[in-house]
Amino acid sequence: MDAGGHGWTSGLFRDREIAEHFADTATFASFARFEQALIRGLAQAGLVDTGDAAPLIDQISAFEPDHAAIEMATVRDGVPVPEYVRQLRSRVSGPGSDLLHFGATSQDLVDTAAIEALGQTGAILALRLDELLALLAGVTAANGANPLRAITRMQPALGFQASDRLTAWAQPLDDLRTRLKDLTGRTRILQFGGAVGNLQALGNNAAIIAQTIADELGLNWPGHSWHSSRAPMIAHANWMSELTGALGKIGQDIALMALRGDNDIRLSGGGSSSAMPHKQNPVTAERLVTLARFNATLLSAMHQSQIHEMERSGAAWMLEWMILPQMCETAGASLIAASALVRSIESMGEPG
DSSP: OOTTSOGGGHHHHOOHHHHGGGSHHHHHHHHHHHHHHHHHHHHHTTSSOHHHHHHHHHHHHHOOOOHHHHHHHHHHHSSSHHHHHHHHHHHOOSTTGGGTTTTOOHHHHHHHHHHHHHHHHHHHHHHHHHHHHHHHHHHHHHHTTSEEEEEETTEEEEEEEHHHHHHHHHHHHHHHHHHHHHHHHHHOBOOOOOTTSSOGGGGGGHHHHHHHHHHHHTOBOOSSOOTTOOHHHHHHHHHHHHHHHHHHHHHHHHHHHHHHOTTTEEESOOBOOSSOTTOOBOHHHHHHHHHHHHHHHHHHHHHHHTOOOTTOOHHHHHHHHHHHHHHHHHHHHHHHHHHHHHHTEEEESOOO
């Protein structure tokens, strides 16, 4: 989903690398992995003959879904899985094929695909955070001892060093980087509950099948479904909003420093004005502020999306689909912009 809907804004707000992990191709590939893992689980439980499982898995691997048909059917079904499974069943045959998708439900596939996408997004953001922290360390090494005027409540305060402000920028990011590893570990969990969340169709085989699926996908099995408990998604949304907020603070500071002049900061580049050729607008700094405010706004909607009625909500679930990928892209775009902004710092503070 393009923020704002304008093609000309895509370079400002989009992150195509992250968007790919939420795209149809990636999502349907995750569905296929889930269905393959389910067949392995059914074989482990003795519900599918081991000799029959391998050809079924091979056929699922070779299956190429009709994306356009799934998109059309989703308008009717409200979720892509029913049409995906219908197509899959029409292409996969042989002994045991009647147990395709057995014991699972649409939410199991969609939520597990989202967890996989969040894990891949987290890996990308971790690398970008490492790069940004290294860039900030470089600016600190070059400029940290330079005198700088502290500003409190929009008024000049005491003098201190550039390193003090740079440290205030870097410390929250360093903390977020540490917490990201824990966040990813805690939320790499399989969603598997079946029709109403209790895996009743699988009976006494539920635990072994669930654990097999989790092992095959490299996820953890929490021992229960979490259909109506959106804690993993909310945790990622909270972290991303905090990240973009920390980056927005850097952008806001740099924009104000640029306004105060070269004794505060000198930047290379800058945006042009159609009316005032002398200006170099701190566009990248401004963009960080915008992205931070956008994610802060989306975060409130994510908290709305955790209100599921009874065992599953279509309305709350759809809201989550609209928001979470955008928050991931916004976080990614913010890190790219922040690194570019820090690279543009020629000097900070008054050189000795």
